[in-house]
Structures are given as C-alpha cells and as structure tokens.
Amino acid sequence: xxxxxxxxxxxxxxTRLLARHLDGLSHADALIRPNGTGNCINYILxxxxxxxxxxxxxxxxxxxxxxxxxxxxxxxxxxxxxxxTDIHSLEQLKEWWGSVDEQFSAAIQNASxxxxxxxxxxxxxxxPLHRRLHFYFFHEAFHLGQFEILRHLAGKTESLx
Numbered sequence: 001x002x003x004x005x006x007x008x009x010x011x012x013x014x015t016r017l018l019a020r021h022l023d024g025l026s027h028a029d030a031l032i033r034p035n036g037t038g039n040c041i042n043y044i045l046x047x048x049x050x051x052x053x054x055x056x057x058x059x060x061x062x063x064x065x066x067x068x069x070x071x072x073x074x075x076x077x078x079x080x081x082x083x084x085t086d087i088h089s090l091e092q093l094k095e096w097w098g099s100v101d102e103q104f105s106a107a108i109q110n111a112s113x114x115x116x117x118x119x120x121x122x123x124x125x126x127x128p129l130h131r132r133l134h135f136y137f138f139h140e141a142f143h144l145g146q147f148e149i150l151r152h153l154a155g156k157t158e159s160l161x
Contacts, residue, residue, distance in 0.1 A: 003116050003130055007137070008108045014140045015101050018048075020160045021147035022094060029154035030090040031082045041150050043080035044143045045093045046073030052100045055136055058120060058129060059107040064099045108133070 022030075022041070030041040039047075050070045056063045071077075072086055080087050088096075116130040148160060 003113070004109050004111055007130065007133055008105055010137050011101075011108065011140070012105060014137070014144060015097075017144050017160070018045075018097070018147070021144065021151060022090070024156060025090065025151070025154060027090045028082070029156075031080065031084070032150060032153045033079065033081050034149065034153060036081075037079070039146070040080055041147060042084075042087055042090060042093065043073060044146060044150075045090070045097065046070055046080075046088065048140055048143055049093060049096055049100060050074060051136055051139060052097075052104050055133060056100070056104055056107055058132065059104075059111055059115065061103060061107040063103060065096045 022045075025041065027042075030045070033040045049065065050067065050073050053063045053065065053067050053070065069088075072080070072088075111129075116128065116133075118129050119126050120129050120132055122132055151157075151160075
C-alpha cells in the first residue's frame with residue numbers, strides 16, 4: 001500500500017456510498033431542506049464537486065467541469081431550495097460527479113511521492129498536500145453523513161451502511 005493508493009481507496013469508498021445515497025432520489029427529493037433552512041442534497045453534491053475540482057487543481061490536473069459552472073455551490077452563497085432556478089439538476093450533478101471522480105482517482109493514483117509530500121499553503125497554514133487531501137476526505141465523509149438524514153426526509157428510510 002502507498003499513500004496514493006490508500007487515499008484513492010478512501011475516496012472511492014466515498015463515491016460508492018454517494019451512489020447509494022443518491023439511488024432512487026428525484027430532483028425534487030434533492031431540494032428538500034431540513035427545517036426549510038439547512039442545506040439540501042443538490043447543494044451539498046454541487047459543493048462536493050467543487051471541492052473535487054479544487055483537489056484536482058492541487059494535483060496539477062485539469063477538470064472536465066469548470067469551477068465557474070459550479071460557482072453556485074461555493075461557500076457563502078444563497079441557500080439552494082425548491083424555488084431555486086439557478087441550479088443544476090440532480091442528474092447533471094451526478095453525471096459530472098462520474099467524470100470528475102474518474103479524473104480525480106487517476107490523479108491521486110498517478111501523483112508522485114514528491115507531489116504528495118509537497119508543502120502547500122491553506123490560509124495561514126502550511127502542510128503537505130496529502131494532509132490537505134485527507135482533510136477533504138473528512139469533509140466529504142461529513143457531508144455524506146448529512147445525506148442519510150436528507151434521504152429520510154425524502155421518505156427513503158432504508159439503512160445504507
């Protein structure tokens with residue numbers, strides 16, 4: 001096992017779980033907001049995609065989707081909900097996830113040890129790239145946990161894990 005293969009395996013597990021969480025959901029289901037104020041699946045999925053683009057950039061790889069296309073899913077944006085007209089469909093986000101996930105998996109697996117150990121700046125902190133990628137893994141896992149609750153709100157109450 002290598003650092004690259006371990007990270008790739010972890011992120012691939014997230015993708016498998018994501019597919020299970022999205023299975024059987026409609027676009028309308030993906031717009032349900034807890035208490036009418038929390039984030040919905042549509043926003044979270046777009047946000048996770050945007051983060052995958054950021055990681056691809058850190059790995060020096062281009063993405064098939066542009067950050068501008070997903071700007072609606074950045075931090076500090078108006079909440080996404082049933083009345084939002086400036087968002088992408090659940091199907092489109094899932095399609096983009098598939099292509100970006102393939103690129104991302106290959107980028108991690110093909111990254112050199114030098115790249116993974118390279119120091120990057122994140123705000124006021126410096127850290128090796130692999131540590132920053134590990135944070136993004138945690139970030140994805142956090143959001144995947146939210147998906148289970150949001151699935152329940154959409155009437156999908158089976159256990160996925």
